Amino acid sequence: MNITVQELKKKMDNGDDFVLIDVREPYEHQEFNIGGDLIPMGDLPNKIDDLLEHQNDEVILYCRSGNRSGIAQQVFLQKGFKNVLNLTGGMLAWADTFGTGK
Numbered sequence: 011m012n013i014t015v016q017e018l019k020k021k022m023d024n025g026d027d028f029v030l031i032d033v034r035e036p037y038e039h040q041e042f043n044i045g046g047d048l049i050p051m052g053d054l055p056n057k058i059d060d061l062l063e064h065q066n067d068e069v070i071l072y073c074r075s076g077n078r079s080g081i082a083q084q085v086f087l088q089k090g091f092k093n094v095l096n097l098t099g100g101m102l103a104w105a106d107t108f109g110t111g112k
Contacts, residue, residue: 012076014097021070022044026068030072031082032046058086062090072104079096079100
């Protein structure tokens with residue numbers, strides 16, 4: 011399943027409870043991020059077990075364009091996570107829609 015930048019922004023503005031994860035590289039995260047926990051795609055296999063407490067929580071993944079987070083979504087689902095959403099268009103779509111400010 012996917013989530014749009016507009017839907018995510020609404021969840022953030024409403025203070026909804028979810029886990030937000032940035033699967034980009036550290037330099038991308040430093041350039042611009044929307045507050046997600048940084049777990050680079052390459053580190054995900056070693057870090058995903060640390061997130062098992064969130065298996066039943068809503069988890070939203072994002073990257074630059076939505077490709078890496080789409081792959082990460084499959085990793086989460088294979089590990090038994092139930093509600094994992096991929097941010098369609100990633101940070102490119104966010105910047106196009108809302109700019110690079112929070």
